Amino acid sequence: MTVRLSAAEQYEALLNKYDTWMFDCDGVLWHGDRPIEGAVEVLDMLRKRGKRLLFVTNNATKSRRSYKTKFDQLGIEAHVDEIYGSAYAAAVYISSVMKLPKDKKVFVIGMSGIEEELCNEGVSYVGGTDPADCTLEPFSLADFTPDPDVAAVLCGLDSAINYTKLAKAFHYLHRDPSCRFLVTNEDSTFPSAHGLLPGAGAISAPLRFALNRDPLSIGKPAKTMLDCIQAKVQFDPKHTIMIGDRLNTDILFGQAGGLATLLVLTGVTSEDHITGPNASTVVPDYVTPSIGDLRSAEPS
């Protein structure tokens, strides 16, 4: 059963109970470039109390290095080794788990975050932000010279998605069934500063439809993301809490890893998703309207 937090003592008890705090980012800490009210103070308070903070985001548009810049710009203390993005996790998966041979390449649908993380892991790629692929010119197979070394397709959130990128990805996956089909994450929507937008799952959906094939998803709720964190950080799941705004990614991810879960209502999940006849079967341990509410543990 979900505990609804509202009293200062409840927030204080929560702070005392968990040592490691894993935060989703979009919809929990910020909307686009706007921090959620109170988020900065709450993170500062947690650090002052000696808590370990980890930032676990499905948003693959940025690398860990660019996230660090974003945290700095928002006035939030964060270190690169505390940041786990699905672009980073996907690059680590391709280099260390899949062990893509050095002479093979990944065709990317996505933005610079994926490219940067693939580079960091020594993985070669084509596509991505290549201007030749960022075109609205009609695509024709007759004019396309496929790269013979492409052995995987990785698809993430891409705000410049077009037919050329989809057609090339489709071609690589269709010509060779052993070509690996990976997606950074499958979020259906993306909570931007000005409202919901189609998410990364909506970008890969045309490929799934055309190929009648499901990709391997790396980000939350998949265990791949937790494996990636656990390979770098030691934490006790019993004393760890995952804070998120989405039931079928953040909260499911926490539950699958044996972590406590706290749902906030500043992102994609609203009250009617957790109560009423159509409520989700994914039930968080705690719910609070906003991360900023934790400030009440330390009244000013």
Ligand SMILES: O=C(O)[C@H](O)[C@H](O)COP(=O)(O)O
């Ligand atoms: O579509 C996406 O990629 C996601 O909606 C988004 O970027 C999720 O980021 P998170 O909430 O995990 O920070």
